[in-house]
Every structure is written in structure tokens, then in C-alpha cells.
Amino acid sequence: MLYRINVALGLALAVLFALLVSMRVDNSRPNFEVNLGDDMAYSPAYGSFEANPNFVNGQTMQRPVPGTIARGAQLLHFESTPQDAQRAGEELTNPFSPATEEGSASADRGALVFRTFCIACHGPDGTGGGPVAQHGFPPPPSLLTGKTLEMKDGQLLHILTYGQNSMPQFAAQLSVASRWDVVNHIRRLQQQAANAPDVASTDAALAIETASEDSPSEEAEPPTNEPDSNEESAPAAEQEPAAEGEQENRSAPEAENRILQPESIAPSETESQP
Numbered sequence: 001m002l003y004r005i006n007v008a009l010g011l012a013l014a015v016l017f018a019l020l021v022s023m024r025v026d027n028s029r030p031n032f033e034v035n036l037g038d039d040m041a042y043s044p045a046y047g048s049f050e051a052n053p054n055f056v057n058g059q060t061m062q063r064p065v066p067g068t069i070a071r072g073a074q075l076l077h078f079e080s081t082p083q084d085a086q087r088a089g090e091e092l093t094n095p096f097s098p099a100t101e102e103g104s105a106s107a108d109r110g111a112l113v114f115r116t117f118c119i120a121c122h123g124p125d126g127t128g129g130g131p132v133a134q135h136g137f138p139p140p141p142s143l144l145t146g147k148t149l150e151m152k153d154g155q156l157l158h159i160l161t162y163g164q165n166s167m168p169q170f171a172a173q174l175s176v177a178s179r180w181d182v183v184n185h186i187r188r189l190q191q192q193a194a195n196a197p198d199v200a201s202t203d204a205a206l207a208i209e210t211a212s213e214d215s216p217s218e219e220a221e222p223p224t225n226e227p228d229s230n231e232e233s234a235p236a237a238e239q240e241p242a243a244e245g246e247q248e249n250r251s252a253p254e255a256e257n258r259i260l261q262p263e264s265i266a267p268s269e270t271e272s273q274p
């Protein structure tokens, strides 16, 4: 009798051991469950653009309540006039202080924005010799000297938001934060130019040559801003980039590596509020 019980227990043990070995837990699959219609565990998820019977308008994604202001949003209630550009200069404060780490990170992001949206006209260094200007578009003034240097940050943001004469507006392409980033990049370019007035050691001869040739027409241009003054300076703008172009090609790979680092490509949220 005892013997039989022992055999039965031994067999049971062997079966249990076999089950233990054969029924490995597969962590990649859900455990076996019995669900008796408990929807708290399985709530139905609607796709963003899916029809939805739970809302009056039948849509899943709902618009914000009218008058909603996103937290931290900077509201720009200006008109596209020079007067309002002035007002923007007085009322708007740059959210990034240049001396801080945040400020320099902002300028880094702005460099990428500038490279993408601005150099076609303003040239890589902001002096205005971009390829579009070389092909007949009214050449923009240098961003390193003159008016841009004197304008307040808010005024630059106004120009980027609403445009100015033949300068297009970028409200649709760039978020407000990205526009501040590019303003900070321009400030950095200006600072670099101010700190190193006579950098061009190798191209010094060329630079001085072209500068002295161009200076009369360049100085005459900003105050008058008439179409014929643009025509006058167009040939001058054609000479300049030739010299700058060489300079640019030589430093291009370095500049690209610096600018195209992925972590610098986080130019904020893309809300398209003007």
C-alpha cells in the first residue's frame, strides 16, 4: 500500500517537474486572462482623426475653447506697420538672455534656422550676399551693421513675423520661439563682428579692396531704399560674394558639422501663431 502511494507521489512529482520545464513563461506575450467584459481594463481608444459618437460634433480631436491661451504663449497683437514695429521693440522682451546657457543654446538653434531660411538672401554671414540677391532680388542690407544693429530685439521679431518691404514674413514657417532663436543668432553674429573687426587675415587684402569699393553704394542704400539705389548696388553685391564664396567653401564642412548636430535641431514647438 505504502509502496503504491510512493509510486503515485513520485509520478506526480515527475509530471509537475515536466510541466515546470515545458511551460516556460514568455514575457513577450500577455498572460492568459479571463475578461468578463470589464471595460475599465480595456478602454476603447479612438484615433485622433476618427469619428467619435461621444462628442456632439462627432470628432475625436476637439478644438480648444475659444479664447484659450497656451501656457507661456507670447501673444503678438501688432499690425504690419513701421509704427507697430517700433511698439514691438518697446513692448516685447527677448525670452532668452544672451549671457546665459539658455541664451547661447537659443542662438545655436537660431544658427540652424538662419541656415535654412535666411542665407539664400542674407548670405551665410548675414552681410547680404546670398544667391537670391545675386540673381536680381533686391539685396538686403547687412544684418551686422546699421539699422539691424540699432533695432531692439522685439523690432527684429516684428520684422520676422510681419515682414518689411521685400523681406518676407516667417510667421507661418517659424514658431515664435524659433524667431527669437534666430534673433539671438543675429545678435551673436553682430557680437562676433564687433569683437573681431579685422579678422580676415588671409583675405584681408580682398576684403579691404571690396569694402572700399562698395562702401559708397552701400552707405547710400539704406537711407534712400529706392529701387534705383538697389540697382546700383546690385553689381557690387555680385563681386562681393565671389570672394566670400571661396572663404565659405573652405570653412563649410566645419560649419556644417557644428550646425547639423541633431541635439541643436529642437527649435521648439511648432505652433503657428503670428
Ligand code: HEC
Pocket: 113, 114, 117, 118, 119, 120, 121, 122, 132, 137, 138, 139, 140, 141, 142, 143, 146, 147, 148, 156, 159, 160, 164, 165, 166, 167, 168, 170, 182, 183, 225
Ligand atoms: C527672399 C529674400 C529674403 C529672405 C529669405 C530673408 N530676408 Fe531678411 N530681408 C530681405 C530684404 C530684401 C530686406 C530689406 C527689406 C527692406 O528693404 O526693408 C530684409 C531685411 C531684413 C531685416 C531688417 C534689416 C534692416 O536693416 O532693416 C532683418 C532683421 C532680416 N531681414 C532678417 C531675416 C531673417 C532672420 C531671415 C530668415 C528667417 C530673413 N531675413 C530672410 C530679404 C530676405
